Amino acid sequence: MIEETSKQNIEVRIQMASEAYQFLKNTTIKQRAALMNAVADRIEALGEELLTTAHAETSLPLARLTGEKARTVGQWRSYAKAVASGIYTEPRIDLAQPEKQKGDLRKYNIGLGPVLVFGASNFPFAFSTAGGDTASAIGAGCPVIVKAHPAHPKTSQMMADTISNAVKEFGWPAGIFSHITETSYETGAYLTQHKEIQAVAFTGSFNGGKALFDMASRRENPIPVFAEMGSINPVFALKNLIEDKAEALAKEYISSLTLGVGQFCTNPGVFIALKGKSLDRFISAVNNEVQEVTPAHMLHNGIYENFEKHKTTAITQPDIEVIASKQQEEGKGSATVIKTNAQNFLHNPVLSEEVFGPFGIIVTCENQEELVQIARHLKGQLTITVAATSDDVRENAELIHLLKDKCGRLLFNGMPTGVEVVYAMQHGGPFPSTTDARFTSVGPDAVKRFVRPISFQNWPDEFLPEELKNQNPLQISRIVDGEVNSGSLKPETV
Amino acid sequence: MIEETSKQNIEVRIQMASEAYQFLKNTTIKQRAALMNAVADRIEALGEELLTTAHAETSLPLARLTGEKARTVGQWRSYAKAVASGIYTEPRIDLAQPEKQKGDLRKYNIGLGPVLVFGASNFPFAFSTAGGDTASAIGAGCPVIVKAHPAHPKTSQMMADTISNAVKEFGWPAGIFSHITETSYETGAYLTQHKEIQAVAFTGSFNGGKALFDMASRRENPIPVFAEMGSINPVFALKNLIEDKAEALAKEYISSLTLGVGQFCTNPGVFIALKGKSLDRFISAVNNEVQEVTPAHMLHNGIYENFEKHKTTAITQPDIEVIASKQQEEGKGSATVIKTNAQNFLHNPVLSEEVFGPFGIIVTCENQEELVQIARHLKGQLTITVAATSDDVRENAELIHLLKDKCGRLLFNGMPTGVEVVYAMQHGGPFPSTTDARFTSVGPDAVKRFVRPISFQNWPDEFLPEELKNQNPLQISRIVDGEVNSGSLKPETV
Numbered sequence: 001m002i003e004e005t006s007k008q009n010i011e012v013r014i015q016m017a018s019e020a021y022q023f024l025k026n027t028t029i030k031q032r033a034a035l036m037n038a039v040a041d042r043i044e045a046l047g048e049e050l051l052t053t054a055h056a057e058t059s060l061p062l063a064r065l066t067g068e069k070a071r072t073v074g075q076w077r078s079y080a081k082a083v084a085s086g087i088y089t090e091p092r093i094d095l096a097q098p099e100k101q102k103g104d105l106r107k108y109n110i111g112l113g114p115v116l117v118f119g120a121s122n123f124p125f126a127f128s129t130a131g132g133d134t135a136s137a138i139g140a141g142c143p144v145i146v147k148a149h150p151a152h153p154k155t156s157q158m159m160a161d162t163i164s165n166a167v168k169e170f171g172w173p174a175g176i177f178s179h180i181t182e183t184s185y186e187t188g189a190y191l192t193q194h195k196e197i198q199a200v201a202f203t204g205s206f207n208g209g210k211a212l213f214d215m216a217s218r219r220e221n222p223i224p225v226f227a228e229m230g231s232i233n234p235v236f237a238l239k240n241l242i243e244d245k246a247e248a249l250a251k252e253y254i255s256s257l258t259l260g261v262g263q264f265c266t267n268p269g270v271f272i273a274l275k276g277k278s279l280d281r282f283i284s285a286v287n288n289e290v291q292e293v294t295p296a297h298m299l300h301n302g303i304y305e306n307f308e309k310h311k312t313t314a315i316t317q318p319d320i321e322v323i324a325s326k327q328q329e330e331g332k333g334s335a336t337v338i339k340t341n342a343q344n345f346l347h348n349p350v351l352s353e354e355v356f357g358p359f360g361i362i363v364t365c366e367n368q369e370e371l372v373q374i375a376r377h378l379k380g381q382l383t384i385t386v387a388a389t390s391d392d393v394r395e396n397a398e399l400i401h402l403l404k405d406k407c408g409r410l411l412f413n414g415m416p417t418g419v420e421v422v423y424a425m426q427h428g429g430p431f432p433s434t435t436d437a438r439f440t441s442v443g444p445d446a447v448k449r450f451v452r453p454i455s456f457q458n459w460p461d462e463f464l465p466e467e468l469k470n471q472n473p474l475q476i477s478r479i480v481d482g483e484v485n486s487g488s489l490k491p492e493t494v
Numbered sequence: 495m496i497e498e499t500s501k502q503n504i505e506v507r508i509q510m511a512s513e514a515y516q517f518l519k520n521t522t523i524k525q526r527a528a529l530m531n532a533v534a535d536r537i538e539a540l541g542e543e544l545l546t547t548a549h550a551e552t553s554l555p556l557a558r559l560t561g562e563k564a565r566t567v568g569q570w571r572s573y574a575k576a577v578a579s580g581i582y583t584e585p586r587i588d589l590a591q592p593e594k595q596k597g598d599l600r601k602y603n604i605g606l607g608p609v610l611v612f613g614a615s616n617f618p619f620a621f622s623t624a625g626g627d628t629a630s631a632i633g634a635g636c637p638v639i640v641k642a643h644p645a646h647p648k649t650s651q652m653m654a655d656t657i658s659n660a661v662k663e664f665g666w667p668a669g670i671f672s673h674i675t676e677t678s679y680e681t682g683a684y685l686t687q688h689k690e691i692q693a694v695a696f697t698g699s700f701n702g703g704k705a706l707f708d709m710a711s712r713r714e715n716p717i718p719v720f721a722e723m724g725s726i727n728p729v730f731a732l733k734n735l736i737e738d739k740a741e742a743l744a745k746e747y748i749s750s751l752t753l754g755v756g757q758f759c760t761n762p763g764v765f766i767a768l769k770g771k772s773l774d775r776f777i778s779a780v781n782n783e784v785q786e787v788t789p790a791h792m793l794h795n796g797i798y799e800n801f802e803k804h805k806t807t808a809i810t811q812p813d814i815e816v817i818a819s820k821q822q823e824e825g826k827g828s829a830t831v832i833k834t835n836a837q838n839f840l841h842n843p844v845l846s847e848e849v850f851g852p853f854g855i856i857v858t859c860e861n862q863e864e865l866v867q868i869a870r871h872l873k874g875q876l877t878i879t880v881a882a883t884s885d886d887v888r889e890n891a892e893l894i895h896l897l898k899d900k901c902g903r904l905l906f907n908g909m910p911t912g913v914e915v916v917y918a919m920q921h922g923g924p925f926p927s928t929t930d931a932r933f934t935s936v937g938p939d940a941v942k943r944f945v946r947p948i949s950f951q952n953w954p955d956e957f958l959p960e961e962l963k964n965q966n967p968l969q970i971s972r973i974v975d976g977e978v979n980s981g982s983l984k985p986e987t988v
Contacts, residue, residue, distance in 0.1 A: 022895060092917040103908055105918035110898065217711035221925045393957055401516060409949040414597055423586035423973050424599035426949035431715045438946045452932045455903040455920035463887055479917050
């Protein structure tokens, strides 16, 4: 149950968001980019207090938080730059051609309306109150209502105040950004089902994301849900590469698996290779590497308990061998790696489930055919890594071609942790890694999630949005009569 | 129930489509564009037989069918040109920067996988077997399975053979295009729920489209449904314009309302204006115009019966006045226009439902506030027309700003029937006019419905798709390190 006062507060915030949407619809990409840069400046200026608050609430090391803060500032700035470039407004103009009796048509993208963002626990800055979802929705022209994550309330409040202050400084409606700190499940459900909410962004568990998707698609007016629900991020280690570099690969793999106590969506939870001496070398090296990793506190006790529970479930499945295990310490994530064979992996669905934390499964295959069988069997993933030489790629063309169907990002060597905030990043993948493989939640392209096109037919220039006016006052690239055009339209052609 | 032989046939066709998808994933945009142009040439060459067959099956006049055939050929060609330009692959390249320890990331869009297309009855060429959905899905790199519309089986078969012959001529897998002529509801449901199908495109009724959406979102792996379900396409006629042009507007309105016996998704079913002498002149002129329209056969008897049923339901609501009615003729759609007041329209949901055929409602408002109330009350529409002078626009800024939330295309005068196949067209709109306001089903942008991004991290150039190779062999525009770049990447930078 939501308390009546909370419900009233939510209604007020939603009403404010709806009004703010009418305002934002009249802003240009340049104006929204300016606001985003102002938010970036203010977050950057927050200084030590933000870091120590977040450290106290999440146990994340200060160095990591310093990096994440810089990333978050960078997200606001790079998304702002992309928004200002006009890339997400996709302006298209088809001029009137009297001989065809057709009119003047001009299309561009506007924001969907109020967006609900769920803060995540594992990135208190980059995927939370002032994270990429909030930045991209505001860039698209959508007011944001954040449901704060309960794991780091003070950190979130500092970020929320920062955004609200920037909005206030601009003299823009306060409803552009709201922060709901009432954290019950029912509050999230109520907001997701509210008729004024036009899209939902979420990073978290499969159960959480799928529940939101189901609610949103069963509304009277269904809305999109962009839920990033994590995955097991398989690594396929092919014959020549593992033979050349078993030990180096083990070092790299365990380093990625245990980075941030394994609390990344792109944590490489499954390692698949042909059985044999090279894999034995790899496994032996994995055991050594695991012993070198010092267990550390997980983000909060709920995550720790889930980690222990799911790890125990996995370990107690039939035909499992624990090949590396660091001694358990209360509240800390201690790395564990198990081994099983391909047929067991293929037939026991428990082994394909994500264990959030430093936990990996090595799957041994009898032959190339089993590698392909696993590729076909895999559900959608955020990432898949192919650890391979060029010869391996040539000899496994079918496998690699199939893997494209199962992931958003395909790596040639390297490890999937470490998500770059650039245009070419795809942080998303086929279901169930996300609810919508067509979009990314990282990189400027995240803005695309929150826009829709509208066409204007035969409107006088004075009433058109700046993005579509003849003079092209924003100096953006547009498609005019089918061709890319960055100029203004000459009077004789209009 | 689906017969066992039909089911087996479907399974064979789906298996073929899945294999064809692996083939298409390896084709370039230029190769797919070449296939699309070959289909266009073959449709163009079909000649008289296609037209007479379609005429016999649909009652549509030969002149209209000639135009629709040209439009269909034009769709294949213009979508091919757009696909070949690379606009829908959205290539993004972020080169490795050693000082940042980040890798080389390259992203582009690939096809979603096998797409299910439902043929429509009202456009036997342009929205059916070889219509825009099929063209755009193939352009995106997706195999297509069409569920043929039962209203024009011979026409559809001719089109299906034409596409299949082009595929065969190219030596491409037959599974790129399949035509299912088993037309039961169960067949459509079975296909929509088949795990290999990755997206659905549909043009038709709300009940049909919504049922597909519900099925698709309740699958174990939910998939997008692009259902264009029609709307009532309101016309807001503002004070000065109607005063200046009541009679001309009536002529234009009735011409649009009865075009093609009113069987267009963009048929302007509701006309909203302030009450008064100007509106009285308009209504009187409407009655005259309606008498001039000769009733004609509707597409098929089911449509005729539904038209009569829904028309009767609307007419028999309380506080309705029939202001123009052409005498009814069996099997033919006879134009009817009724009148009601704003409060009745706002409170009786029956009056907001689409009556597919030549049927219109005039809603009289007491004041500007009622116009705004109706704008707020409206559900999502494909189009909204503002019949206005420039002064009217200035005096009704709030109304017009609100209307943007309720439609995909906003017209300044003119009538919504007549959908141009150009980039700037938006044929789509907020729910319930479609299931997804973010996409269009007409114009090259229709291709966007069927792609998803995939990132390649650190892959050697030789293994990258042509769209992403250093040399840019397809000579397409790409975003390289955040800037638009149409050239090749110089060796020293890679």
